Amino acid sequence: MRNYPETILALLCFAVVSIFSIASNAAEPRERHIGRRVTDFTLTDATNESPWKLTDQDAKVIVLYFNSTECxxxxxxLPTLNRLKATMADKGVVIVAINSNQHDSLEDVRQHAREYEIEFPVLSDPLGRVARSLAATRTAEAFVLDRDFKVRYRGVIDDRYERGVTRPKATRDYLADAVSSVLKGRAVKIPVTDVEACPINLAAEKDSIQPQRTVTFSEHIAPIIQRRCQACHRPGGIGPFDLITFDDASAWSDSIRxxxxxxxxxxxxxxxxxxxxLNDRSLTEEEYATLLDWIDDGREQGDPEKLPAPREFSESWSIGKPDLVAEMDKSIEVPAETPQLGVPYKYVWAGEPFESEVWVTAAEVQPGATDVxxxxxxxxxxxxxxxxxxxxARPTGTLNDLFSPIDSLPHLVSYVPGDNAFVHRGGHARRIPKGARLLFEMHYTPVGKRATDRTKVGLKFAKQPPKHEVLSTAAINYWFSIPPGAADHLVHAKTERFTRDTVLLAMNPHMHYRGKAFRYELVEKSGERSVLLNVPSYNFEWQSTYWLKEPxxxxxxxxxxxxxxxxxxEDNPFNPDPTVRVTWGEQTWQEMMLGSIEIYEK
Known part of the structure; x- marks a missing residue:
């Protein structure tokens, strides 16, 4: 029910690069490279540390793919490219990846290639010369070259991924179509497409070094990053890269902007x-302006003596040592790629039945494989x-698989990126009765490599029953029907009237990929209304629980x-299929409408 882009070093990468080309500016129109011959270059293949020379390739088509170890x-x-290689190699197609990020060392690139089981050469371009020569500014951009090494296509592989958007399947296979056209000696119908993946972080050229500025990392930026970013972007965190040091922040500054x-x-x-x-992660206006000033004015490091003390993170549990850790009874194997109908939700028991009643004051979920x-x-x-x-599989009920016993179960704690724990205020706790068991509901998203997950939950208990028992309930609508093509379809739900004075602690709206906005309102007995929470731009990838500072x-x-x-x-880029009528269902191509709340009764 209820997933981008480390340290810059002066690297000796064993790469021998020889590029004798006309100077190319990254700001020039991308179309100008179509029909141009790529001048010869030699780079080190990180998979075997041997030189790879462009003009040594006896191929009908060469695909250059700008890669990254972290994007x-x-x-x-990468699995898509592995498949393309498998189906096209005997037709004279050569595929090669190029890593031009300044912080991707040869060893980083080698390890990444092993981890993702890349089946084609992966080249290290530590000085970014090949990227500059082709005016490549983003990773995940592919260049298709003909047998004369002329560019016939540049752009995305397909239309599945855009910035902030993930489609369940491609509707246009731009790269495969381009390769097929070149093999047949035909013009590529769409020779250029826009790329919105991660910026390539090129090594700075000597004449681009900026003078010192007022805003420095040590004094101004490090405190902001500690407050707003390091909960996820740290060693062992769920962020795909770290933001701890000056080098980290400088390397990813273009992406941060x-x-x-x-x-x-x-x-x-x-x-x-x-x-x-309480858990507001947004930047203040001052933080926003300071961060952009630092990036735009040269990313000055400043005096290391002015750095704030490092933010401390527990190596194991952010809630402190748990009184009980319950791990899923079995591991789940997650594939490298998403099947056509998605990865079904998984349901796994954790631990034994509780021998006595317990009161939970804090809980934290720790995924075994955070990336999936x-x-x-x-x-x-x-x-x-x-x-x-x-x-x-999800246990089914008796009404056409619509309902399940799980729909009526008490919810304990959830994990979403950046939000995986709670610590109740003093005098508050959640009850687990004697004999109860814990059940995990898991939603996995493949990331290009196979993974094995065994998630666990840690619980801390009160020594005695609390003053307030925290309860979960929700406003739910199971019976909606969203017409095909509807851009602003409203669905309403309401709770029962509260039978006694009740205190609201938190809210958690839940929809799937067609979810656009969500609003909670308090309706008094008199009919007076007031807004409790408004989420004008709902994002399924970030299902936050909003904990009120003042209940x-x-x-x-x-x-x-x-x-x-x-x-x-069709204007919703997340939409799995705008031509169908959509009703309730657990899978992401279906929809849900839940307004969950955390409360206690006075």
Whole structure:
């Protein structure tokens, strides 16, 4: 129910590069390279440390793919390229990857090639000369060369991945079509497509070094990154790269600028004054301006003596040492690529039944394979609730597979990127009754390599029953029907009226890829309405729980009403299929409408 782009070093990479070409500026129009002959170059193949020379290739078609060890878009295309090589090698097609990021060392590139089982040469271009000669500025860009080494196509492999958008399947196979056209001696119909993957972080040229500026990493930027980024971007964190040192931040500064100015990072989607929520990850206006000033004015390091003390992270549990750790009873194998109908949700028991009643004051989910766990939910299954798991599949109910016993289970804790734990306020705890068991619901997203996951949850217990028992409930609508092509389809749901004064602690809206916006409103017994949470740009990839800084009283007789907006039009780049009518279902090509809340009764 309820997934981008380390350290810059002066590297001796054993790469021998010889490029005798006309100077090429990255800012020039990309179309100008179509029809140009790529001048010869020699780079080191990191997979075997042997030289790879362009003009030594006796091929009808050569595909140059700008690679990265950390960009998730680049990684997800590697199985596609492996398949293309397997099907096209005997037709005279050569595929080669080029790593031009300044921080990708030869050993980094070699290890990455092994990890992702890359079946073609992977070249190290530490000075970025090949990237500069082709005006390549982003990873995941492919160049198709004919037998005369002339560029016939440049752009994306297909249309599955764009910045902030992941389609379930491609609708246009640009690279395969281009290769096929060149093999047949035909012109490529679409010779240039736009690429929106990670920027290539090229080594700075000597004449581009900037003088010292007022804003420095040590004094101004490090504190911001500690507050807003390091929860995920740290060793052992879920971020795909670290943001700890000056070198880290400088290496990824172009990417940081992009995702910050576009609003993709830090991930936060509530439309509320800054600080309204306890876990608000967004930048203040001052932080935003300072960060961009540093990037634009030369990325000065400053005096290391002015660095703040390093932020401390527990090597194991952010909530402290748990009283109990429950691990999934079995491991789950996750494929390298997403099947056509997606990876079905997996359901796995964890641990033994509780021998006595316990009160949970803190809980934390730790994925075994963070890169493939999109989200995880842990449910409390009370003694006597009959749930049978077959092949880790979702237990079904009796009404056309719509409902399941899981739909009515108490929710304990969830994991989504950047949000995997809770620590209740003093005097608050959640009850697990004697005899209950824990059940994991797992949603996996393949990332281009096979993975094995065994997620676990850590719990801390109160020594005695708390003053307030924390409960979960939700406003749910199972009966909606979203018409084909509808761009702003509204679906409503409401809770029962509260039978006593109740206190609202947190909210968690849930939809799938057609989810566009979500709003919670408190409706008083008198009919007066007030907005509790507005999420104007819902993003399925970041399913945050919004914990209120100041809990809100829900008076007796009031209720919460939720309004979800769905976009089933072709203008929604996430949309799996705008031509179908969409109803309730657990898979991401179906939809859900849940407005979950965390409360306690006074």
């Amino acid at each position: 998730p878009v680049t990684n997800r295309y 992009e995702v910050v100015t576009s609003g993709l990072m830090p991930p936060w989607h509530a439309d509320a004054p800054h600080g309204h929520f 766990v999109h989200h995880a939910s842990v449910y409390i299954v009370p003694d006597g609730v009959d749930i049978k798991l077959v092949n880790d 809100v009283l829900l008076p007796k007789g009031s209720r919460i009403e939720c309004t979800a907006t769905f976009d089933n039009s």
